[in-house]
Each structure stands twice: as C-alpha cells, then as structure tokens.
Amino acid sequence: MDDPRYPVGRFEMPPSVPEAERARMIATVAEAPARLREAVAGLSKTQLDTPYRDGGWTVRQVVHHVPDSHLNSYVRFKLALTEKNPSVCAYDEALWAQLPEARGGDIQMSLRLLESLHERWAESLRAMTSEQYERTFHHPDRGDMRLDQNLALYAWHSRHHVAHITALRERRGW
Numbered sequence: 001m002d003d004p005r006y007p008v009g010r011f012e013m014p015p016s017v018p019e020a021e022r023a024r025m026i027a028t029v030a031e032a033p034a035r036l037r038e039a040v041a042g043l044s045k046t047q048l049d050t051p052y053r054d055g056g057w058t059v060r061q062v063v064h065h066v067p068d069s070h071l072n073s074y075v076r077f078k079l080a081l082t083e084k085n086p087s088v089c090a091y092d093e094a095l096w097a098q099l100p101e102a103r104g105g106d107i108q109m110s111l112r113l114l115e116s117l118h119e120r121w122a123e124s125l126r127a128m129t130s131e132q133y134e135r136t137f138h139h140p141d142r143g144d145m146r147l148d149q150n151l152a153l154y155a156w157h158s159r160h161h162v163a164h165i166t167a168l169r170e171r172r173g174w
Contacts, residue, residue, distance in 0.1 A: 004053035004056070004164075004167065005053065005056070007164060011153060011156045011160075014148075014149060016134075016146065017148035017149065017151060017152050021152075022125075022151060024155075025152060026125045026126055026151070026155075028155040028158055029122055029151070029154060031158075032070075032118055032158035032162070033111065033115040033118045035158070035159075037111050037115075039165040039166050039169070040063060040107060040111075040165060043059065043174065047059065047172075047174060048107060050168065052168045053164075053168075058103075059164075059165055059168065060103070060104070060105075061097045061103065062164055063111065063165075064097070064102040064107070064110045065093060065096070065161065066114055066157075067110050067113045068091075069157060070118070070154065070157075070158075071113075072088075072091060076088045076137050077121070077125075077147060078124075080136060081128075081132060081135060081147075085136045085137060085144065086137050087137070087138045088137050088138065088139055089140070090139065090140045125151065132147065133146065134147070134148070
C-alpha cells in the first residue's frame, strides 16, 4: 500500500460478518497486544518519538491511542449487550493523542492495559451468540452499528496501527 496512512488498506464496513469470519477477527483482536508489543520491541526513546508518517502521530502516540480506542469499543460492546441500541459517545482521538501521557508517557503502561483489556474482551467475544452479534449501538458519527461490524472495525484497527509501526521500521531500517 502506497499511502502510509492506510498500510493495510482502508476499512470497509461489511453489512454483516459470518461466524467463521468472526472467529478469525476474534483471533486478531486476541493477538493484537502481542503484535503491538513485538512492533515496538527494542525501540529507543528517539524512535518512539518519531512520527510514523509526515504529519502523523509518533509511535508513542500510536501505542497510547490503541488502548484508548479499544477501551471505548469494549464499553460500546458492553452497552449494546445490556441495553437496546444505546447511544454511545464519540471522542476526539486527535485531542486524546495530545494529552501529556500520550505524548510522553511510558508505553509499557499502555501495553499492559491493552493486554488485560484484550484478554477480557476476547473472552467476551468468544462467548457471544450470533444473535448478540446482531445487537446494535448508535454512534453519533456512524449511525447504528451492529456488534459484528464493530468487531470487524476493531480487528482492522488492530492490524492498522501495528502496520503503521512496522512499516516505519521497514522504511527506516530499524
């Protein structure tokens, strides 16, 4: 992919996700913390503070962004599983990435948070029924979203940000 913003391609929302495909996506979500940890292994402070592309976030900001985003998604799953089409909040990820801990915090805290979050999230995802994957929430920018669609989004999101870092490492020879 030539566009460094989308190293695994742009996300395309599926109308629904078949059970076999859900299993693959759950595996991607479950493996995401290990893939992210591998992607940043051995990077120096200077490398962590390098933008993954011109005008993009630093590697450090990307690492902190992933659990921020995935925590929001996890809560959306829980709300949709326990309420009828709940309205969820959007958040300004660009502003979150400018907060002090995202700009300069130790990435280990976010890697640990992601590991714990994904361990619990993957267990929940594996236990869900096909009917539960059809449940929805209402996002202020995206409208109504099914949980299987949100799973597809976050399986993609997991690969997307790991690829930002691994592509940078390849380009720089790190």
